[in-house]
Amino acid sequence: MENLSPLQKACWLLLLLFPILAQAHASPPGPVMADAAKQEFARRLALFSINVYGKLAALKPGENLVFSPFSIQTCAAMARLGADGETAAQLDQGLGLASANVDQIAKSFNQVLATYQDSQILRIANKIFVMDGYSLAPQFDQLLSKEFLSAAQKVNFASSSQAAATINGWVEERTNHLIKDLIPASALNADSRLVLVNAIHFKGNWVHQFPKYATRPDTFHLDNERSIQVPMMSVKERFRYADLPSLNAAALELPYKDSDLSMLIILPNSKTGLPALEEKLRSTPLSVITQALQKTQVQVKLPKFKAEFQIELSEVFRKLGMTRLFTNDAEFDKMLETPEPLQVSAIIHKAFIDVNEEGTEAAAATGIVVRKKRCVISLDEPTEFLADHPFTYVLVHQEEIPMFWGSVVRLEETASDISEHEEL
Structure with missing residues (x-):
């Protein structure tokens, strides 16, 4: 460490x-x-x-x-x-x-x-x-x-x-x-x-840190037409996860070590679904989302961002x-x-x-898309949470007290970061 x-x-x-x-x-x-x-x-x-x-x-x-x-x-x-x-x-x-x-x-x-x-x-x-x-x-x-x-x-x-x-x-x-x-x-x-x-x-620090060797250049969709290459972190672990049909979105909880705080990422199913999700969140208590979360094997891909x-x-x-x-x-x-x-x-x-492989400080997230599987969850085939388009997130206390709130709607391509990871 x-x-x-x-x-x-x-x-x-x-x-x-x-x-x-x-x-x-x-x-x-x-x-x-x-x-x-x-x-x-x-x-x-x-x-x-x-x-x-x-x-x-x-x-x-x-x-x-x-x-x-x-x-x-x-x-x-x-x-x-x-x-x-x-x-x-x-x-x-x-x-x-x-x-x-x-x-x-x-x-x-x-x-x-x-x-x-x-x-x-x-x-x-x-x-x-x-x-x-x-x-x-x-x-x-x-x-x-x-x-x-x-x-x-x-x-x-x-x-x-x-x-x-x-x-x-x-x-x-x-x-x-x-x-x-x-x-x-x-x-x-x-x-x-x-x-x-x-x-x-x-x-x-994340409870489950993203291994640095797994960070690779990948596509982040700004909308249906525009996309860029960004350093995308990756980890496969058991996380609390929920498919949220009423919000047309999925949610993932990334906990922090030695803390009662976690980052709750809410990812619309559509690349351009963030505005509709934001509107639905106005009438959806956070507790409805957190109570739907279940421990599941998840393959997570999340962009590094500041x-x-x-x-x-x-x-x-x-x-x-x-x-x-x-x-x-x-x-x-x-x-x-x-x-x-x-x-x-x-x-x-x-x-x-600043969100990176080791952890986070405060609450902010880069525009990310989730591509998740619709099939029955199994240990052999983990659910995929791909944050490659705009999303929202909350740094939340265990009693659903939102300490920070943010969204990621755009990312800038970082050539130095991408070349660095390509060399690994």
Whole structure:
């Protein structure tokens, strides 16, 4: 194992920036949730995930997606604790929160955050940066530190370059130096009051690694007419697999070592079937797919891929009905000890993923096609899962909590990778 190349690093980060309105001036784990509460939290997060996924796919057609619905929801939920009135109601509805009670909201997120507090595989970090001279409201501060495990740090946003460097340095450190220069200095000024940040970094090895000698150049179909040659990984093992006729797709679960996380790949049967699959997933709970999985001998072919994704999420939030937080009517009266009119100015998201023979970090997948056998499964003739056309995937917690979600719709031919494997 010592001579293996370093594992890919995939990271996710969400930023919420709360400046003052324009007219003013240019710990220990919580109690264990009941099973029903856990299931409801997971169900609502999965629904929020597919809603965000749909909006991102519409905004960025033809691009590979990778984002962390859990990170988005976590950071926005931190903002929700300081909201009131219609702003709070819109966030409850748009984020799919199970309760309007701030204590219950905070406790529900603590269950997941506390689980990974000491994890070496999945690291989650929250932080709030506060303008010098301002203090957080005591209840808001207590909920963030106790339940969201979030520390507060004073910065001078008027010195925008220095403030951006401070925030970006924290982000870079928490994401293993993969997310750099997240916040431009131009996003900060003397009117800025708070910046809430969530960072996630995942690094995992497959339980069943893909042998490097088996990686070979193979065809990836971009659509019915266009295809390219890409390095295609291959392994034959017993995996949890399901044929999903109602989705016109197949699903495969690739577990990670020493972890309760796995990558769930959902592959449409058709080379151009991803849009139809995405639409059907809007009304199909993840649990329906995971409960259909059965241990089966599978010949898996999956392309190596890397993806980087960056987007400002304000438009996505607006499309999900969360509009008031961006306006002069926003109600964030519970954030500061001395309340001021506050509003959200930006929600910035940036992600990176690298999937190779040894493992993955975060969630992203390259466009892949599945060609599977329709016959009765036998040990002599394994089912084939050929990801050689666009597909979607979820990095999912064992209780169906989607930590990352992504899709692969295109790949770029990598001549150096192909020639390297041809020499093996």
